[in-house]
Amino acid sequence: MTTPNTAALDFLLTRRSRPHKTLTAPAPDRAALLPLLTAAARTPDHGKLEPWRFIVLEQAALHRLADLTRARGAELGQDVDQIDKVSGMFKTAPLSVAVVASPKPSPKVPEVEQTLSAGAACLALLNAALAAGWGANWLTGWTAFDRPFLSQGLDLAEHEFVAGFIHLGTETSTPPDRPRPDLDAITTWVTE
Numbered sequence: 001m002t003t004p005n006t007a008a009l010d011f012l013l014t015r016r017s018r019p020h021k022t023l024t025a026p027a028p029d030r031a032a033l034l035p036l037l038t039a040a041a042r043t044p045d046h047g048k049l050e051p052w053r054f055i056v057l058e059q060a061a062l063h064r065l066a067d068l069t070r071a072r073g074a075e076l077g078q079d080v081d082q083i084d085k086v087s088g089m090f091k092t093a094p095l096s097v098a099v100v101a102s103p104k105p106s107p108k109v110p111e112v113e114q115t116l117s118a119g120a121a122c123l124a125l126l127n128a129a130l131a132a133g134w135g136a137n138w139l140t141g142w143t144a145f146d147r148p149f150l151s152q153g154l155d156l157a158e159h160e161f162v163a164g165f166i167h168l169g170t171e172t173s174t175p176p177d178r179p180r181p182d183l184d185a186i187t188t189w190v191t192e
């Protein structure tokens with residue numbers, strides 16, 4: 001057994017997201033974001049296909065996406081509250097990283113595995129940000145999957161979608177933890 005990393009384990013045992021509404025500036029600058037993206041890019045990836053990539057959304061881009069959300073939400077017939085909620089997610093974010101699921105053709109690695117890897121990249125980025133002391137939250141919603149929004153707003157290819165918008169910033173309050181799963185209920189020990 002190698003030397004245990006108790007600090008890392010303690011972090012994993014207590015980590016939790018910070019709701020996006022509680023995040024404010026400052027957000028990590030490019031120098032501070034690079035190690036977080038580097039950590040996320042170490043995500044397990046069967047066949048080294050790199051079935052994900054990152055789009056860093058800075059303030060002007062977030063405001064542009066908020067406007068696009070309003071226009072597209074109206075086109076889809078959404079009500080004002082829903083449009084305000086989703087566009088507000090972009091407008092108030094100090095910084096966001098869109099983790100793009102970008103599956104590659106492979107005879108060996110099915111697309112579902114590549115999607116799992118994209119989700120794992122989201123968690124890796126989230127955890128790296130939290131470990132670095134930032135507030136962070138993994139969000140999706142319809143903008144993660146809506147084809148016109150994705151092509152117009154983020155220039156994604158037809159086969160790509162957003163596995164997560166990872167919002168990053170400074171936490172203004174620490175929310176109470178949510179109840180965590182009952183391990184006995186979700187774990188089966190197979191002994192023979």
Ligand SMILES: Cc1cc2nc3c(=O)[nH]c(=O)nc-3n(C[C@H](O)[C@H](O)[C@H](O)COP(=O)(O)O)c2cc1C
Pocket residue numbers: 015016017018019137138139140141163164178
């Ligand atoms: C794929 C995915 C998408 C999510 N999308 C949203 C979302 O759009 N809005 C939201 O409030 N929470 C969303 N969540 C939930 C939060 O990111 C998070 O799970 C919750 O705040 C508790 O996180 P924690 O277990 O890290 O504390 C999403 C979670 C996942 C895994």
